[in-house]
Amino acid sequence: MLKHVLGKRIYLIRTPHIQAISMLAIKVVLLLQLLCVQAQLPILTKPAGFRMNNCSLSARIQLEAFIDPLCRSSKFSHPILKNLSTHYKPDEVCIRIVPFPLIFHVHTYEVTTALYQVVNALEDSVFVEWLEAIYEVQDVFLYTNGPNFTRLQVREKVHEVANKTFPNLANSPWTEESARLHAKDQLILDWRYSCSQGAYGTGLFTLNGVLLEAEKGYWEFEDWHPFLHGLLHPVSN
Numbered sequence: 001m002l003k004h005v006l007g008k009r010i011y012l013i014r015t016p017h018i019q020a021i022s023m024l025a026i027k028v029v030l031l032l033q034l035l036c037v038q039a040q041l042p043i044l045t046k047p048a049g050f051r052m053n054n055c056s057l058s059a060r061i062q063l064e065a066f067i068d069p070l071c072r073s074s075k076f077s078h079p080i081l082k083n084l085s086t087h088y089k090p091d092e093v094c095i096r097i098v099p100f101p102l103i104f105h106v107h108t109y110e111v112t113t114a115l116y117q118v119v120n121a122l123e124d125s126v127f128v129e130w131l132e133a134i135y136e137v138q139d140v141f142l143y144t145n146g147p148n149f150t151r152l153q154v155r156e157k158v159h160e161v162a163n164k165t166f167p168n169l170a171n172s173p174w175t176e177e178s179a180r181l182h183a184k185d186q187l188i189l190d191w192r193y194s195c196s197q198g199a200y201g202t203g204l205f206t207l208n209g210v211l212l213e214a215e216k217g218y219w220e221f222e223d224w225h226p227f228l229h230g231l232l233h234p235v236s237n
Helices: 016-040 072-087 108-121 124-136 151-165 167-171 177-196 221-232
Strands: 002-006 009-013 061-067 093-099 204-207 210-213
Touching: 061 072, 061 221, 072 093, 072 124, 072 221, 093 108, 093 177, 108 124, 108 151, 108 177, 124 151, 151 167
Parallel strands: 061 093
Antiparallel strands: 002 009, 061 204, 204 210
């Protein structure tokens, strides 16, 4: 059924053949759009996020933590996860931090993109130090506590923090637009992956693929330790 609107009058044309052709055309257009989108977006070539303590991707326990660098609960959970990553051997427990920016943090997209830019310019091992540097100035970027920066001002502030944290960045083209766009693509891929795992905010984790939620946004070391220890050393009946 096709509708033609002329002024305030609506004429209905009941033509099954035209309707069938129209539906087929719509399906073809949607399929072409889907193929274009799939062609434009690459796929993950490595596990999402960043490993802590250079842990092994073949470790018995794979723990993913979805974080937002401008989320307070993510900041509170960081030292706990860092402690866990050094408490266990790298081939026992592998903790990966997967950035998952929350839309209600106005500046988090720019800040999170910079996480990838700096790591790309240097190496994966600097991720933890760089994330901690951002956590230290978190309040500067929070919309409710700081000035209402423009995107350009946010980038400039992030660049300032990064160059202060890693002086050798001065010799790297990490602030160029091509570097930012590449980092943006990486962020989008990791964000899509997070959604596919059921993530909808922070305070969420996956343990060997099983989604877990911390009621207060994070778990203490005392909460994690007996749980992980039990998985590593199960008691036989």
